[in-house]
Amino acid sequence: MKKNILKNDGVQSLLASLICILLGLLIGFIVLLFINPSGAGEAITAVIKNFLNYSKAATQAKYLGNTLVKTAPLLMCALSILFAYKVGLFNIGAAGQYCAGVALSLYAALAWGWGWLPCMLLAMLGGMVLGAISGLLKSYCNVNEVISGIMLNWIVLYLTNMLLTNVKEATSPYTFVLAHKNPSAILPSLGIGSLFNNNGYVGLALPLSVLAAVAVWVVLEKTRFGYELRATGNNKNAAKYCGMAEKRNIILTLVISGALAGLGAAMLYLTGYEQWQCSTSSVPGMGFNGIAAAFLGGLNPFGTILASFFIQHITAGGAYVDKSMYCVQISDLISSLIIYLCGFVLFIKYAMNVGIRKREEKATLKEKEQSETPPADANTGKGGDQ
Amino acid sequence: MDRPYAIEMVHITKRFPGIIANDDITLQLKKGEIHALLGENGAGKSTLMSVLFGLYQAEEGIIKKDGVEVSIKDPNDANALGIGMVHQHFKLVECFTVLDNIIMGVEPTKMGFLQKKEARARVMELSERYGLKIDPDALIEDITVGMQQRTEILKMLYRDNEILIFDEPTAVLTPQEIDELMEIMRNLAAEGKSILFISHKLNEIMAVSDRCTVLRKGKYIGTVETKDTSVEQLSAMMVGHDVNFHVQKKPAQPGEVVLNVEHMTVASKMHKKNAVRDVSFKVRKGEIVCIAGIDGNGQTELVYGLTGLEPVAGGKVTMCGTDITKMPIRKRNILGMSHIPEDRHKHGLVLDYSLEDNLVLERYFEPEFTSRAGFLRRDNIRKYAENLIDEYDIRSGQGPITMARSMSGGNQQKAIVAREIDKDPELLVAVQPTRGLDVGAIENVHKELVAQRDAGKAVLLVSLELDEVMDVPDRILVMYEGEIVGELDPKATTQEELGLYMAGAKRDEVKE
Amino acid sequence: GNKDDNGGKTGDYKVAMITDYGDITDQSFNQTTYEACKAFAEKNKVPFEYFKPNGDNTADRVAMIENAIEKGYNVIVMPGYAFGGAIVEAAPQFPDVKFIALDVAKGDLLEAGVAAKGEKYDYTPDNWDLSKYVDMSNVYCAIYSEELCGYMAGYAAVKLGYKNLGFLGGMAVPAVVRYGYGFVQGVNAAAADMSLTDVKVNYVYGGKFSGDADITAVMDTWYNNGTEVVFACGGGIFTSAVDAAKKVNGAKVIGVDVDQAGVIASYAAGEGADQATIDGYKALTVTSAMKGLYPATFDTLTDVIVNGKWDNYKGKIVTLGLVSADDPTLNYVQIPMESTQWKDGAFTKDDYKTMVKAMFDGTVKVSNDTSKAAKDFATVITVDDQGQIK
Amino acid sequence: MVLLLQYTLTFASVLILVALGGCFSEHSGVINLGLEGVMIMGALGGALAMRYMPTNSTPIAMLLVVLLAAALVGLIYSSLLAVACINFKADQTIVGTALNMLGLAGATVIVKAINTAANPDDVSSTIQFAGAKRSFLVNIGSFEFSWFMLVTLILLIVSYVLLYKTRFGLRLMACGEHPQAANSVGISVYKMRWAGVLISGVLGGLGGIVFITAGVSEWRFEYGVAGFGFLSLAVMIFGQWKPTRIALAALLFGMFRALSNVYTGFDFLRVLNIPSQVYNMMPYIISLVVLAFTSKKSRAPKAEGIPYDKGQR
Ligand SMILES: Nc1ncnc2c1ncn2[C@@H]1O[C@H](COP(=O)(O)OP(=O)(O)OP(=O)(O)O)[C@@H](O)[C@H]1O
Ligand SMILES: Nc1ncnc2c1ncn2[C@@H]1O[C@H](COP(=O)(O)OP(=O)(O)OP(=O)(O)O)[C@@H](O)[C@H]1O
Numbered sequence A: 001m002k003k004n005i006l007k008n009d010g011v012q013s014l015l016a017s018l019i020c021i022l023l024g025l026l027i028g029f030i031v032l033l034f035i036n037p038s039g040a041g042e043a044i045t046a047v048i049k050n051f052l053n054y055s056k057a058a059t060q061a062k063y064l065g066n067t068l069v070k071t072a073p074l075l076m077c078a079l080s081i082l083f084a085y086k087v088g089l090f091n092i093g094a095a096g097q098y099c100a101g102v103a104l105s106l107y108a109a110l111a112w113g114w115g116w117l118p119c120m121l122l123a124m125l126g127g128m129v130l131g132a133i134s135g136l137l138k139s140y141c142n143v144n145e146v147i148s149g150i151m152l153n154w155i156v157l158y159l160t161n162m163l164l165t166n167v168k169e170a171t172s173p174y175t176f177v178l179a180h181k182n183p184s185a186i187l188p189s190l191g192i193g194s195l196f197n198n199n200g201y202v203g204l205a206l207p208l209s210v211l212a213a214v215a216v217w218v219v220l221e222k223t224r225f226g227y228e229l230r231a232t233g234n235n236k237n238a239a240k241y242c243g244m245a246e247k248r249n250i251i252l253t254l255v256i257s258g259a260l261a262g263l264g265a266a267m268l269y270l271t272g273y274e275q276w277q278c279s280t281s282s283v284p285g286m287g288f289n290g291i292a293a294a295f296l297g298g299l300n301p302f303g304t305i306l307a308s309f310f311i312q313h314i315t316a317g318g319a320y321v322d323k324s325m326y327c328v329q330i331s332d333l334i335s336s337l338i339i340y341l342c343g344f345v346l347f348i349k350y351a352m353n354v355g356i357r358k359r360e361e362k363a364t365l366k367e368k369e370q371s372e373t374p375p376a377d378a379n380t381g382k383g384g385d386q
Numbered sequence B: 001m002d003r004p005y006a007i008e009m010v011h012i013t014k015r016f017p018g019i020i021a022n023d024d025i026t027l028q029l030k031k032g033e034i035h036a037l038l039g040e041n042g043a044g045k046s047t048l049m050s051v052l053f054g055l056y057q058a059e060e061g062i063i064k065k066d067g068v069e070v071s072i073k074d075p076n077d078a079n080a081l082g083i084g085m086v087h088q089h090f091k092l093v094e095c096f097t098v099l100d101n102i103i104m105g106v107e108p109t110k111m112g113f114l115q116k117k118e119a120r121a122r123v124m125e126l127s128e129r130y131g132l133k134i135d136p137d138a139l140i141e142d143i144t145v146g147m148q149q150r151t152e153i154l155k156m157l158y159r160d161n162e163i164l165i166f167d168e169p170t171a172v173l174t175p176q177e178i179d180e181l182m183e184i185m186r187n188l189a190a191e192g193k194s195i196l197f198i199s200h201k202l203n204e205i206m207a208v209s210d211r212c213t214v215l216r217k218g219k220y221i222g223t224v225e226t227k228d229t230s231v232e233q234l235s236a237m238m239v240g241h242d243v244n245f246h247v248q249k250k251p252a253q254p255g256e257v258v259l260n261v262e263h264m265t266v267a268s269k270m271h272k273k274n275a276v277r278d279v280s281f282k283v284r285k286g287e288i289v290c291i292a293g294i295d296g297n298g299q300t301e302l303v304y305g306l307t308g309l310e311p312v313a314g315g316k317v318t319m320c321g322t323d324i325t326k327m328p329i330r331k332r333n334i335l336g337m338s339h340i341p342e343d344r345h346k347h348g349l350v351l352d353y354s355l356e357d358n359l360v361l362e363r364y365f366e367p368e369f370t371s372r373a374g375f376l377r378r379d380n381i382r383k384y385a386e387n388l389i390d391e392y393d394i395r396s397g398q399g400p401i402t403m404a405r406s407m408s409g410g411n412q413q414k415a416i417v418a419r420e421i422d423k424d425p426e427l428l429v430a431v432q433p434t435r436g437l438d439v440g441a442i443e444n445v446h447k448e449l450v451a452q453r454d455a456g457k458a459v460l461l462v463s464l465e466l467d468e469v470m471d472v473p474d475r476i477l478v479m480y481e482g483e484i485v486g487e488l489d490p491k492a493t494t495q496e497e498l499g500l501y502m503a504g505a506k507r508d509e510v511k512e
Numbered sequence C: 001g002n003k004d005d006n007g008g009k010t011g012d013y014k015v016a017m018i019t020d021y022g023d024i025t026d027q028s029f030n031q032t033t034y035e036a037c038k039a040f041a042e043k044n045k046v047p048f049e050y051f052k053p054n055g056d057n058t059a060d061r062v063a064m065i066e067n068a069i070e071k072g073y074n075v076i077v078m079p080g081y082a083f084g085g086a087i088v089e090a091a092p093q094f095p096d097v098k099f100i101a102l103d104v105a106k107g108d109l110l111e112a113g114v115a116a117k118g119e120k121y122d123y124t125p126d127n128w129d130l131s132k133y134v135d136m137s138n139v140y141c142a143i144y145s146e147e148l149c150g151y152m153a154g155y156a157a158v159k160l161g162y163k164n165l166g167f168l169g170g171m172a173v174p175a176v177v178r179y180g181y182g183f184v185q186g187v188n189a190a191a192a193d194m195s196l197t198d199v200k201v202n203y204v205y206g207g208k209f210s211g212d213a214d215i216t217a218v219m220d221t222w223y224n225n226g227t228e229v230v231f232a233c234g235g236g237i238f239t240s241a242v243d244a245a246k247k248v249n250g251a252k253v254i255g256v257d258v259d260q261a262g263v264i265a266s267y268a269a270g271e272g273a274d275q276a277t278i279d280g281y282k283a284l285t286v287t288s289a290m291k292g293l294y295p296a297t298f299d300t301l302t303d304v305i306v307n308g309k310w311d312n313y314k315g316k317i318v319t320l321g322l323v324s325a326d327d328p329t330l331n332y333v334q335i336p337m338e339s340t341q342w343k344d345g346a347f348t349k350d351d352y353k354t355m356v357k358a359m360f361d362g363t364v365k366v367s368n369d370t371s372k373a374a375k376d377f378a379t380v381i382t383v384d385d386q387g388q389i390k
Numbered sequence D: 001m002v003l004l005l006q007y008t009l010t011f012a013s014v015l016i017l018v019a020l021g022g023c024f025s026e027h028s029g030v031i032n033l034g035l036e037g038v039m040i041m042g043a044l045g046g047a048l049a050m051r052y053m054p055t056n057s058t059p060i061a062m063l064l065v066v067l068l069a070a071a072l073v074g075l076i077y078s079s080l081l082a083v084a085c086i087n088f089k090a091d092q093t094i095v096g097t098a099l100n101m102l103g104l105a106g107a108t109v110i111v112k113a114i115n116t117a118a119n120p121d122d123v124s125s126t127i128q129f130a131g132a133k134r135s136f137l138v139n140i141g142s143f144e145f146s147w148f149m150l151v152t153l154i155l156l157i158v159s160y161v162l163l164y165k166t167r168f169g170l171r172l173m174a175c176g177e178h179p180q181a182a183n184s185v186g187i188s189v190y191k192m193r194w195a196g197v198l199i200s201g202v203l204g205g206l207g208g209i210v211f212i213t214a215g216v217s218e219w220r221f222e223y224g225v226a227g228f229g230f231l232s233l234a235v236m237i238f239g240q241w242k243p244t245r246i247a248l249a250a251l252l253f254g255m256f257r258a259l260s261n262v263y264t265g266f267d268f269l270r271v272l273n274i275p276s277q278v279y280n281m282m283p284y285i286i287s288l289v290v291l292a293f294t295s296k297k298s299r300a301p302k303a304e305g306i307p308y309d310k311g312q313r
């Protein structure tokens, strides 16, 4: 019997995610119709087209570049969530770890004039420290990482605002423009920018984030280290029983997770794309969107690459919707709908499996009917009482 | 004595992905009888009972109560029909009191407010009538398994259930508690209640049941009158061949000391008193030493201290001449300690790992399974797992890649035993290694233990089951309230004497 | 196919506005600019659309500029100093498009321009020659002297008898800071004129352009501790000040940007209130520090598009402040003639006119140096700088 | 001092309501991470009620209708969580997170659509309710008493009684601790979980309307509820899933929140000259420290977060 590719878990995940995306777009479209039927079609295509809204190829390339610039940090946050999730931890603190990455990379770049590499490492360190705090609290004090993550998010937000207030002009809430204050802190382009019509923001971050995805996959699936981490995540008592350092592993997981998120921040802020606004009143959404990307990507690092791009793509696409009819939040609405629907992925896969099985059963039944001579069931009397 | 049927399950078929758990089974329960259900691990007993209790829906077949066909879609329906069940794994809310657990689902209320006073009076009355001693205000998490079981039984009685299902109720009880339970079951039956009783222990079935139905691999094998049958016949029906109940072994030839425990003290998590107090003993090569005792007398903590799961509060432990008192678990393992844990779900397995990954849980870091660069050698792991699965007859749906969670308890246990024995240890610490296993599987585990001994390994067995304690080891150490109160030779002692030691009624000053 | 390079044919123009991070309902400069553009467009039948960038950064602003141009818009109106970088980047790429920026100052352009040339900027605009760094050939920038109307409001308030004042800024952006510093200078000057030494200004930024419970709590604290009037300076942040003021007898606010007496009164009265109630609440607003964002935008567009006078504008950075010594209502910065609560013997319209004249003459100087702290402007008063609420 | 008390009670009211909501949901076995979104939606319901109620309604009618609307919208919105997580066994974390995003985006889109429909120039996400708000307030001296505080107190007591004194509470908590056990005695786990989630929707929605009316007389929905949903979760855990402790925890959090704004009214705090950010951080830091010391024994409902599958053992 030939193998049904629909049975492959990866294929199923992909299909399920696609179903979520299509359903999400459809519901979004219906909402648009409700608000104003005349422009709904145009609006939804604008969202989907994103950079394709520009007519010239060069411009398209440039704006594809912009989308990619923001994809890299999103991917990193998604990987941060995914890594922890695979190890049985929910790192909602990724948002704060990301925030710490912003604070430290920008501060080092703007106040101390550090180059990009040390800035990036410092951002990573920031995320790691926060992850470590959550990890220590979890393994030694039994504080749930979700709750410590939420707390730390807020603490870090205020600290970030306080710290970065020192590297801004008095009359502007934004930190200094990096390219002006310290060009050496801008991530190298590696010639990648030239592929995107000399988009100065595109560079090292992109390949680095993809590399990170590969690394996460390899570590989790292929290494002894990943084996240990997942074991600890799934059953920390068993991990202890078989001699793994389960406390260390929990801490390490959150540290790595934090490193990914912190690094993600550096990957955006060290391109000079974004400045920090020093009266920001909530942690950057990147960390939370990372949750979405991780799940839309089927909790698979490679799927997450695509999901991160897609989410960024339609978020950016929202800007091209005709504002006289619809508001920007439309694209947020659509992406959150898609994420909501991602919750049903398990069910969709289950339904697929049931469907496949039913078909197979039918097929085998038919085969049987055809091949078997009328059954001579000798055991008919077995049910009786004696 | 032709009593009418209380329950009839007729031609029940229940399928799960890839398996027919119940294949056209008919079971008839007479009013007032104790009807035993027997079968190997995974034979389909629990499934059949779950169908009766409404947890599963059968694909085919019907259920009749008092001759009338009924539909049981969920436990609600079962309750309404007077069917109650004590589940294999107790279904008690741990942070609730005994009373709350008993009344849950049929709480007496006035305008929605709980009327606990009323409920308490009834519960206490039932408790007295049936001799089921409980403390209604204790939290479940604080009480012994025995009392939990009594709570479960009271739960059924409180509901006036007519049909009582006991799924392996004795697996976790001490011998005394088992005796009490048997007595209670007889009383209940005498009152006219009908009882379905699942057990792997043939002597219990012989002792208490009126009739016995045997299942094998999801199929109905037959129903026999207990008084007309024998243990041998039952076990033959169950596994399809004869089973040896007594462990065959040559006399032990103890060699040098492998494990030396001196004045070990382990603190207790729950109480102020130490759980293990000043315990000293030795285990030598080529012998099986058994720690016997009633559950809760410090055996668990003793093992935790030996294996490093908990720190030791005082004393010294040496293994093969090395002081391991404070050694990390990993190093103990490498030094040659194997450990079949008491709680397979808590410690023994990563339930969401595949079988193969669980089989290398203690060895994944060895060069055979991990390359220098830290990558797992998947091929070797697969090969290794396949060997073990073959060798130890570990049954599962998809072989090495089966999720451990989906395996039956018995097969999960086999996987752990295989893993721990195949490590070729110097010292094997086996804690209740046969808990919940069917006779065939028990026989296999016992054979393995003896084989280890004969291969010159030291084996420390911890067991609550008297049969096992009498049959398997070469020496018995009895633990009572955290201390070793006696050392016995299984060949020179009786179950009664052992019982006296276990109950604390008798004690020696143990030498050393 | 355009004969006259200076335009002059409205049919050739399409006006696009790009919003700053806030949207066109921020009750502040985005909204005013939008309303002015829209009014202009409707009056002259010029196509108009507004665009909102996706994020709060130069790259996304440039993206929207390019998107607007792609759609055929050729007059781009941008409110907010944050557009400095976007102008430096986008203007040279589209020489045929006219860029009109409000609130964008020399320094805002230099920051991006200097870096683009690979040099290091020292944040002192006076040291630099803008033309060397930024191609201004199709750009017109206007900034307002908010410090002047802030001064007027502060001066008037003290003259009208208030000694305990507060400044509640939105976000500390240059325009808001100029308002605030002008206000402090005005208060200080009036106190000095009246030889008062017990005048006090509480000074804080809310960190956003709208009110919420936290900001209201701060305002409650101020009013309860004796603050009599608060200059609520920034978009919708007045809501917090007004909600707090309503609870304390005699507590007042000062409006910003436009004559806010009406807006504030109807907010205080609540939806569906009758006119009498609303009028009653007009007393809540002592005065407003106004800048002529609306007329400036409207007039500039008219001049450029209808009158074809782009040549008069392009390449310039104009500071819009006082243009008339005698008629304050002609000035780009002023306080309202009607709703200000003039008081005979304290501060009257005539007093106001005299003050404006003195300011126009240069007899009264108001500093717009935003590199200082608010305290630095206090000589006879005390400024209690409470930083930022969030 | 009065102000400190007033704002402490104001913020605490919000936190108590929402945390109790979380508490009901988690006791039934479903983690409601989407409380932030539920709050926004509840706030939307209440705000729309205030917008559309005739201005001459009696205060009591206004109060009731607004509360009802907020509760109802919160309830409906939370059913999105219930259906996904209970019936379709979706991951509760992802659905909760999605509901937060969806609540913010959805409420903004709805308000903007409504505003624009009424006036094409009005693309704001603002709803004003200065007039309606008066129905909720009573001045007692300089203390501005809000009926919401009383409502909160009543709901707090009701929650306590419901959880600990009624059949419903016993069954609800059983479902969060050991759903299989509950099911085996005939309790419908799905129904109880639905009840838990819907109650959390009601309370979360009420929390939302209390939050947005707390300080000002209009609300911009695109600003969301500033993390109060998450803060409430912290309060709930801090309060060990018990109503009385939740109330105390909420008061503590509320006090620090209030203090960060009104500290200038206290001379001794004024002279310390601590930046207000530090006050803002305080509740979080303190709770982290306290949690670090108290969590050893902390225990969440055992089965929370795990979809119920009646065949599972
Ligand atoms: N929920 C389930 N999903 C899939 N398969 C199941 C499920 N429950 C039971 N089975 C299958 O049904 C078979 C019978 O299981 P059951 O629990 O009835 O065995 P049992 O006779 O109670 O065994 P034991 O003696 O180990 O308790 C098992 O081998 C298993 O493969
Ligand atoms: N979630 C599940 N998915 C698939 N199969 C399952 C699941 N849960 C249980 N099973 C199947 O049910 C069977 C019985 O499982 P169970 O844990 O009840 O065994 P058990 O009765 O404890 O057996 P033992 O007597 O060996 O302890 C197993 O063979 C297992 O394959």
Ligand SMILES: [Mg+2]
Pocket (backbone or CB within 6 Å): B045, B046, B047, B088
């Ligand atoms: Mg079973």
Ligand SMILES: [Mg+2]
Pocket (backbone or CB within 6 Å): B088, B168, B409, B410, B436
């Ligand atoms: Mg079993």
